[in-house]
Amino acid sequence: MLKxxxxxxxxxxxxxxxxxxxxxxxxxxxLDFLANVIKKKVDAASKPHCRPVFELEQGKMPEFIANxxxx
Numbered sequence: 546m547l548k549x550x551x552x553x554x555x556x557x558x559x560x561x562x563x564x565x566x567x568x569x570x571x572x573x574x575x576l577d578f579l580a581n582v583i584k585k586k587v588d589a590a591s592k593p594h595c596r597p598v599f600e601l602e603q604g605k606m607p608e609f610i611a612n613x614x615x616x
Contacts, residue, residue: 553586 555563559582566574 551587551590553583553590555582555586 562574562578562582565571566578
C-alpha cells in the first residue's frame with residue numbers, strides 16, 4: 546500500500562555518492578544508486594510496522610494474543 550509521504554534517511558556516504566553522481570553526470574551510477582540505495586530505503590520505510598488492533602483483519606485474533614491464551 547502506498548503512503549502519501551515516505552521519509553528516508555541518507556547517511557553521509559549516501560549523500561557523498563549522490564553528489565558525486567550529480568557532478569559527474571553519471572547515468573549508470575545514478576541508476577545503480579536508485580536501485581541499490583533509494584529503492585531499499587523506500588521499501589523498508591513502506592513496510593507495515595505496528596498497527597492498532599482496530600486495523601487488524603476483522604474476526605482474526607492477533608497471534609500474540611492467541612499465544613497467550615494457549616498457555
